[in-house]
Amino acid sequence: MSMAPIHAPAHRLPARYIAVLSLIALLPFGSGLLMLDPNDAVILGLANITILLIAPAMLIAWPEIRADLRPRGRLASLTMLLLAYGLALAAIRAPHMGFSLLTFAMWPALMIAGRGLQQAIRHHGPHVAEVAMIILLLAGPLYILLLPLMQAFYPGQIHWSFDMPAFNHVRRMGHLLTVSAAAGVGLVAMGRVSRGPVIYRLALGALAILALALAIWTGARGIWLSLPAGCALALITARLAGYKVHWGATLALLPPAIGLACLLPTLGRHFGVLSEIQNTLSRTDSIGSMSSGRLILWEHTLELISQEPLTGYGWGQFLLLQNRFSVPQAHNLPLEILLGVGVPMGVLALGLILIFWVKAHRNIIHTGPWAVPALCVLDTMLIYSLLSGTFFYSVGAVLTGLAWGICLASPKPDNPASDSGLGT
Numbered sequence: 001m002s003m004a005p006i007h008a009p010a011h012r013l014p015a016r017y018i019a020v021l022s023l024i025a026l027l028p029f030g031s032g033l034l035m036l037d038p039n040d041a042v043i044l045g046l047a048n049i050t051i052l053l054i055a056p057a058m059l060i061a062w063p064e065i066r067a068d069l070r071p072r073g074r075l076a077s078l079t080m081l082l083l084a085y086g087l088a089l090a091a092i093r094a095p096h097m098g099f100s101l102l103t104f105a106m107w108p109a110l111m112i113a114g115r116g117l118q119q120a121i122r123h124h125g126p127h128v129a130e131v132a133m134i135i136l137l138l139a140g141p142l143y144i145l146l147l148p149l150m151q152a153f154y155p156g157q158i159h160w161s162f163d164m165p166a167f168n169h170v171r172r173m174g175h176l177l178t179v180s181a182a183a184g185v186g187l188v189a190m191g192r193v194s195r196g197p198v199i200y201r202l203a204l205g206a207l208a209i210l211a212l213a214l215a216i217w218t219g220a221r222g223i224w225l226s227l228p229a230g231c232a233l234a235l236i237t238a239r240l241a242g243y244k245v246h247w248g249a250t251l252a253l254l255p256p257a258i259g260l261a262c263l264l265p266t267l268g269r270h271f272g273v274l275s276e277i278q279n280t281l282s283r284t285d286s287i288g289s290m291s292s293g294r295l296i297l298w299e300h301t302l303e304l305i306s307q308e309p310l311t312g313y314g315w316g317q318f319l320l321l322q323n324r325f326s327v328p329q330a331h332n333l334p335l336e337i338l339l340g341v342g343v344p345m346g347v348l349a350l351g352l353i354l355i356f357w358v359k360a361h362r363n364i365i366h367t368g369p370w371a372v373p374a375l376c377v378l379d380t381m382l383i384y385s386l387l388s389g390t391f392f393y394s395v396g397a398v399l400t401g402l403a404w405g406i407c408l409a410s411p412k413p414d415n416p417a418s419d420s421g422l423g424t
């Protein structure tokens with residue numbers, strides 16, 4: 001197989017493309033800047049609401065993608081059926097219609113963003129994907145700049161686990177840091193830091209180390225498990241597709257990233273590497289304790305599903321259906337889907353997710369190494385979704401949708417693989 005080169009940063013992309021892609025980093029940062037006061041909070045976190053603006057921004061600023069935005073085929077019909085059913089449940093069945101509609105909005109936003117980026121690659125080539133991944137890498141470190149700023153303005157008022165600007169909880173912020181770190185690992189693995197001007201290569205390598213360190217620093221064991229597993233799966237797929245993977249450079253990220261993560265301060269009981277290690281060691285008496293209560297949470301979710309197996313309760317209603325747990329979601333994507341739309345439609349939804357995931361891996365053969373960083377993001381977040389609410393909060397979901405669109409894209413308009421996108 002002839003290997004397509006990974007290109008230098010795009011200089012030919014229209015400014016309107018750069019502007020929309022910049023929202024990947026600017027929306028979380030800007031939302032956090034607006035919500036810097038720890039006494040201010042918006043339900044779900046403002047960042048998880050503003051990130052939905054990426055989809056309409058694409059439609060407004062990239063008019064050439066509109067004609068082909070609507071996918072075609074049998075899978076598209078099934079996807080539209082699921083969306084319509086989910087919307088109907090939110091309006092009719094859900095105990096809290098407004099909250100259900102708000103949380104369900106991420107699904108059409110995810111699909112529009114992914115499909116829009118896929119069509120943009122058809123029009124302008126892989127430069128679009130490369131720029132998107134570099135901006136995604138930048139998004140995590142850029143957001144973290146808000147934390148010392150918040151400390152400077154509001155010393156002594158901050159509960160570090162629950163006062164993350166525009167995210168509220170540190171674990172929700174961790175979704176942004178996870179996609180940022182996965183993008184960085186993918187860019188390094190595919191040799192992105194070995195090309196271009198020296199200062200550019202140094203900056204990109206340093207950003208990759210910093211993003212990985214910040215993801216580790218959050219203290220989320222789910223990130224510690226899903227990030228290496230997802231990136232390894234994606235890079236093995238890339239190697240099997242015939243692309244050169246820079247394993248040495250990738251593994252070289254780990255020592256400085258882990259070292260930096262351990263040097264960063266422990267800010268709270270659930271925020272910091274050493275703190276989480278201590279918490280884990282103190283809870284080794286049982287599997288349920290080590291899982292932070294997830295096994296009990298999942299068992300209770302299964303009980304709720306068994307009470308309404310056919311129709312479900314409407315998306316995002318876990319917190320309103322019981323008073324045993326204070327978390328808004330089940331920390332497991334398959335269970336969340338079955339709870340929201342019922343077993344029959346839930347099985348269909350999970351089947352479609354599996355089909356599109358397989359398509360993403362198979363399509364890597366037709367794309368090029370420029371799509372592999374996006375595959376690192378996709379695999380990492382899907383694995384993480386088995387342990388956390390990565391597809392309940394919009395930041396993780398929409399940014400993963402962008403990566404999914406890249407994985408399913410083709411820069412050649414006459415390539416049938418270019419029509420293998422989200423919803424087809």
